[in-house]
Amino acid sequence: MSAYPVPDASGFIKLDAMENPFDLPAPLKAQLAQRLTDVLLNRYPVPSYRAVKDALAAKLGVPEGCPVMLGNGSDELIHLVLQACAKPGAVALAPLPGFVMYEMSARLNGVKFVGVPLAANFSLNLPAMLMAIAEHKPAVIFIAYPNNPTGNLWSDSDIEQIVRAAPGLVVIDEAYHPFAQQSWMNRLAQFDKVLVMRTLSKLGLAGIRLGYMAGSARWIEQFEKVRPPYNVNVLTEAAALFMLEHLDVLDAQAAQLRSERTRLFDALKQMKGVMPHPSAANFILTRVPDAAGWMAGLKARGILIKNVSGMHPLLSGCLRLTVGTPQENDRLIAALTELAHT
Ligand SMILES: Cc1ncc(COP(=O)(O)O)c(C=O)c1O
Numbered sequence: 001m002s003a004y005p006v007p008d009a010s011g012f013i014k015l016d017a018m019e020n021p022f023d024l025p026a027p028l029k030a031q032l033a034q035r036l037t038d039v040l041l042n043r044y045p046v047p048s049y050r051a052v053k054d055a056l057a058a059k060l061g062v063p064e065g066c067p068v069m070l071g072n073g074s075d076e077l078i079h080l081v082l083q084a085c086a087k088p089g090a091v092a093l094a095p096l097p098g099f100v101m102y103e104m105s106a107r108l109n110g111v112k113f114v115g116v117p118l119a120a121n122f123s124l125n126l127p128a129m130l131m132a133i134a135e136h137k138p139a140v141i142f143i144a145y146p147n148n149p150t151g152n153l154w155s156d157s158d159i160e161q162i163v164r165a166a167p168g169l170v171v172i173d174e175a176y177h178p179f180a181q182q183s184w185m186n187r188l189a190q191f192d193k194v195l196v197m198r199t200l201s202k203l204g205l206a207g208i209r210l211g212y213m214a215g216s217a218r219w220i221e222q223f224e225k226v227r228p229p230y231n232v233n234v235l236t237e238a239a240a241l242f243m244l245e246h247l248d249v250l251d252a253q254a255a256q257l258r259s260e261r262t263r264l265f266d267a268l269k270q271m272k273g274v275m276p277h278p279s280a281a282n283f284i285l286t287r288v289p290d291a292a293g294w295m296a297g298l299k300a301r302g303i304l305i306k307n308v309s310g311m312h313p314l315l316s317g318c319l320r321l322t323v324g325t326p327q328e329n330d331r332l333i334a335a336l337t338e339l340a341h342t
Contacts, residue, residue, distance in 0.1 A: 012304035020204035074211030093138035097312035151279030176281035178254035
């Protein structure tokens, strides 16, 4: 196993990590700075995190009566879920290719990881999922909705069949919810074993590291037992509270990214040898004639993207492009068009 790789992005147009590329408006930043100035850095956080949990629930559609748990990014929540499930012989299961942290965190917590390959068109291979669930009886199944790195959503009926077949928990990871605008959050009451996990990262706050997870009280109580009491720091808490008061700004940015995603997708479709996959997230997975060569070509033109072609056999020849600002996307489209003509 190697450490999660994070390349040096200084000086590049950074389209490798699904961040929101927009800064906050200057007046809002000044107000935020004032809010942060008032935070008492000498005090520990209050570990109930009541105010920020209430604001998340109210603004982001957590159903009434569903408790919320916070993490230092959803990366930490994934880790805590697996830590809590790590009985000897426990199995975690997820479709592959998928988000690498499920497997990494499982292995780090001594949980066996079972990956179930997607179909060639990147849809869920439902019979294979159901067979693997019956064989391995996973303590937890991770379903990224939409999926990273393929960008697509799954059919509701496929997820429902997986949930019904699951002997343990099913975590629906909605990290890209602002771009997909479809959610299992309102179905939590229907399925006691489902947890919905989200993050503020992709909405525009990757730097503050705040993930949240909602589900039935009897499960959240168990996960709270493994959460370090002060895992979310006071600056993150204050910044999140402030930004939830100004959610309209982040929502408008997400809307612009959704329309830029369409523009980028349409441009990719016109390029010779380029096969983009439809995306409900803020990135597009695309097959190109020479993934390593094109990645290097983009780097030479000052653009950093992610070559995912080595991650899984189904991804051979694939690059993952984060949707940037209109100007960044213009640069990306121009660079890719040049590469397609060489
Ligand atoms: C599907 C998925 N879940 C979770 C995360 C992690 O998000 P966070 O920044 O909250 O740790 C990512 C990040 O790329 C992701 O793609």
